[in-house]
Amino acid sequence: GENVEQHPSTLSVQEGDSAVIKCTYSDSASNYFPWYKQELGKGPQLIIDIRSNVGEKKDQRIAVTLNKTAKHFSLHITETQPEDSAVYFCAASTNYGQNFVFGPGTRLSVLP
Amino acid sequence: NAGVTQTPKFQVLKTGQSMTLQCAQDMNHEYMSWYRQDPGMGLRLIHYSVGAGITDQGEVPNGYNVSRSTTEDFPLRLLSAAPSQTSVYFCASSYSTWQGAYEQYFGPGTRLTVT
Numbered sequence: 123g124e125n126v127e128q129h130p131s132t133l134s135v136q137e138g139d140s141a142v143i144k145c146t147y148s149d150s151a152s153n154y155f156p157w158y159k160q161e162l163g164k165g166p167q168l169i170i171d172i173r174s175n176v177g178e179k180k181d182q183r184i185a186v187t188l189n190k191t192a193k194h195f196s197l198h199i200t201e202t203q204p205e206d207s208a209v210y211f212c213a214a215s216t217n218y219g220q221n222f223v224f225g226p227g228t229r230l231s232v233l234p
Numbered sequence: 235n236a237g238v239t240q241t242p243k244f245q246v247l248k249t250g251q252s253m254t255l256q257c258a259q260d261m262n263h264e265y266m267s268w269y270r271q272d273p274g275m276g277l278r279l280i281h282y283s284v285g286a287g288i289t290d291q292g293e294v295p296n297g298y299n300v301s302r303s304t305t306e307d308f309p310l311r312l313l314s315a316a317p318s319q320t321s322v323y324f325c326a327s328s329y330s331t332w333q334g335a336y337e338q339y340f341g342p343g344t345r346l347t348v349t
Binding site: 123126128131154156158163164165166167168171173211215219220221222223224225226227 | 238265267269274275276277278279282284292293324326328335336337338339340341342343
């Protein structure tokens with residue numbers, strides 16, 4: 123079955139710097155890759171997603187890139203702010219989001 | 235819209251007890267699912283439903299039952315609680331966007347401790 127790895131497990135950056143989180147997946151049939159942000163005591167919230175027929179997608183300070191050949195996708199956050207501090211999860215799906223396999227998560231800390 | 239609601243927020247059970255975690259959504263989403271979240275392991279799918287009357291197993295279904303009698307509700311039943319079921323449980327609902335992918339919305343979670 124699908125396996126999703128995520129690195130790093132923790133990441134600390136200075137406010138204003140960029141943060142990059144990388145995920146790799148094992149099933150070449152995966153076609154949908156969302157990213158979720160989870161704040162303390164809350165459920166995960168979808169922040170950006172990408173389909174397999176797209177290489178890059180941007181939404182203001184957040185971008186996701188996908189390399190299907192290498193089977194990895196990355197989350198890029200620019201101009202980080204303290205409110206970006208949270209746990210971020212990547213996920214992969216082989217049926218456009220009906221079922222997901224999640225990565226183990228990255229705890230991002232943005233230091234003021 | 236309240237979105238996805240879960241009750242209770244916290245629960246402590248003794249080994250062998252049974253209970254039902256409630257989940258409801260008011261967005262008319264056809265797809266609902268249950269996950270458990272354990273430290274360092276992300277979220278793992280327990281059961282899911284593609285519509286009222288239809289359920290299927292996910293990655294870790296043992297020890298849990300579900301049913302879906304209405305579009306709105308998707309309860310998760312623990313048949314005989316075990317310490318290994320200590321976890322945070324999330325319910326999610328999703329719908330198919332115009333692009334064909336399913337956007338998923340999560341509830342606030344239920345923190346369950348089994349002693």
